[in-house]
Amino acid sequence: MLNIWRLQLLVQLEKLGTMRLVAEVMLVSPATVSTQLRVLENETNTVLLEKVGRNVELTIAGQKLVKQVTPILNQLESVTNEIEDSSQRIQGTVRIVAFSSALQTIVIPAASQIKKQHPQINMTLTEMEPDQSMPALDSHQFDIAVIAYFGAENLGVNNDYKLIKLGTDHLQVLVGKDSPLSDNEDISINELKNQHWILEPQNAYLAGAVHKLCNNAGFKPNVLGICQSYTTLQKAVSCNLAVGILPTLAITEPLTQIKLLNFKPTTVRHIYLVIRKPQMSVRAIQVMVQAIQEQAARVFLPAER
Known part of the structure; x- marks a missing residue:
C-alpha cells in the first residue's frame, strides 16, 4: 500500500514546484522531502521525478499519479471526518x-x-x-x-x-518618541527614505510588502536590523534605533516610547x-x-x- 504522507509530498511538489517550498509547507527538511519521494518511486516502481536544469519536475507518470491520488486523499479525509463526527458529542x-x-x-x-x-x-x-x-x-x-x-x-x-x-487592518509606521518624525500624525513612504529600518527576514510576507513599497518609491530600505519577533522590532524603535512598519493587529505591546503614525496612502x-x-x-x-x-x-x- 502506498504511503499517504509521501503521496501528499508529491502532490505538493506538483503545486509548489520546488522541494524547498514543499519542505517549508510540510514542516520538514528538503532532504527529507527528497528521500521520501525516492522511497515513493521505489514503492511505485516508477520514475516520478526528473532533473530539469537545477530543478526537479514531475514526469508524465508523476503528473498522472498526482491526478489519480488527489480525489482519493480528499475521500480519505471525508471518511475520517465522518468517523470522528459520528458521536452524539x-x-x-x-x-x-x-x-x-x-x-x-x-x-x-x-x-x-x-x-x-x-x-x-x-x-x-x-x-x-x-x-x-x-x-x-x-x-x-x-x-x-x-x-x-x-x-x-x-x-x-x-x-x-x-x-x-x-x-481588515492597515499599516502603521512606528517611530521613537524622541525621533523628529514623531511630530507627524501621517507619513508617506517617501518621507522614510533616509531612515534606518528594522524589519523581519525578507522571506516573511510583511517584510516583502515593505520592500515592495520602498521599491515602488524608488529606493531600498537602509536595514539596520533583522528580527523574528514584533516585540524585538518595537524595542528597537522605542530605543530610537530605527523605524518600523506593522499592521495594527500586530501592535500589542505598551507603546510608552513609540509614536504611531498613519501610513499614507492607507494600505489595507x-x-x-x-x-x-x-x-x-x-x-x-x-x-x-x-x-x-x-x-x-x-x-x-x-x-x-
Missing part, C-alpha cells in the same frame, strides 16, 4: 494555522473558549506565514487557515474553498478564514469557525470588517 481534532498576530489575538482566545465549552475537541495551533498556509491547507495538513493579503492582490483560492472575511490588509468545503460539515470545525468569527468581531471594529 462534539469531538474530534481541529488543526488551525494562522499568521502570528492573528494567532495571538484571534485564534488563541477562540481556542481557549472552545476548550471550556467542548473539552472533547482537540486542537493543534500552528504559526505560519500566509503564503505558506494555503499550500499547507491544500495538502490537508490543516482544517482551518487564517490568512491575510494586502490591497487588491488575488488570493488564488478556487471553488474547493470557502472564504470568510474576518476583518484583508484577513480571511479559509476552509475546504467538505470540512464545513464537521461539527467540531463548525464550532471552531464560529468561535473565530466571534473573536474577530470583538477584535475588529464594525466599520473595519
Whole structure:
C-alpha cells in the first residue's frame, strides 16, 4: 500500500514546484522531502521525478499519479471526518494555522473558549506565514487557515474553498518618541527614505510588502536590523534605533516610547478564514469557525470588517 504522507509530498511538489517550498509547507527538511519521494518511486516502481536544469519536475507518470491520488486523499479525509463526527458529542481534532498576530489575538482566545465549552475537541495551533498556509491547507495538513493579503492582490483560492472575511487592518509606521518624525500624525513612504529600518527576514510576507513599497518609491530600505519577533522590532524603535512598519493587529505591546503614525496612502490588509468545503460539515470545525468569527468581531471594529 502506498504511503499517504509521501503521496501528499508529491502532490505538493506538483503545486509548489520546488522541494524547498514543499519542505517549508510540510514542516520538514528538503532532504527529507527528497528521500521520501525516492522511497515513493521505489514503492511505485516508477520514475516520478526528473532533473530539469537545477530543478526537479514531475514526469508524465508523476503528473498522472498526482491526478489519480488527489480525489482519493480528499475521500480519505471525508471518511475520517465522518468517523470522528459520528458521536452524539462534539469531538474530534481541529488543526488551525494562522499568521502570528492573528494567532495571538484571534485564534488563541477562540481556542481557549472552545476548550471550556467542548473539552472533547482537540486542537493543534500552528504559526505560519500566509503564503505558506494555503499550500499547507491544500495538502490537508490543516482544517482551518487564517490568512491575510494586502490591497487588491488575488488570493488564488478556487471553488474547493470557502472564504470568510474576518476583518481588515492597515499599516502603521512606528517611530521613537524622541525621533523628529514623531511630530507627524501621517507619513508617506517617501518621507522614510533616509531612515534606518528594522524589519523581519525578507522571506516573511510583511517584510516583502515593505520592500515592495520602498521599491515602488524608488529606493531600498537602509536595514539596520533583522528580527523574528514584533516585540524585538518595537524595542528597537522605542530605543530610537530605527523605524518600523506593522499592521495594527500586530501592535500589542505598551507603546510608552513609540509614536504611531498613519501610513499614507492607507494600505489595507484583508484577513480571511479559509476552509475546504467538505470540512464545513464537521461539527467540531463548525464550532471552531464560529468561535473565530466571534473573536474577530470583538477584535475588529464594525466599520473595519
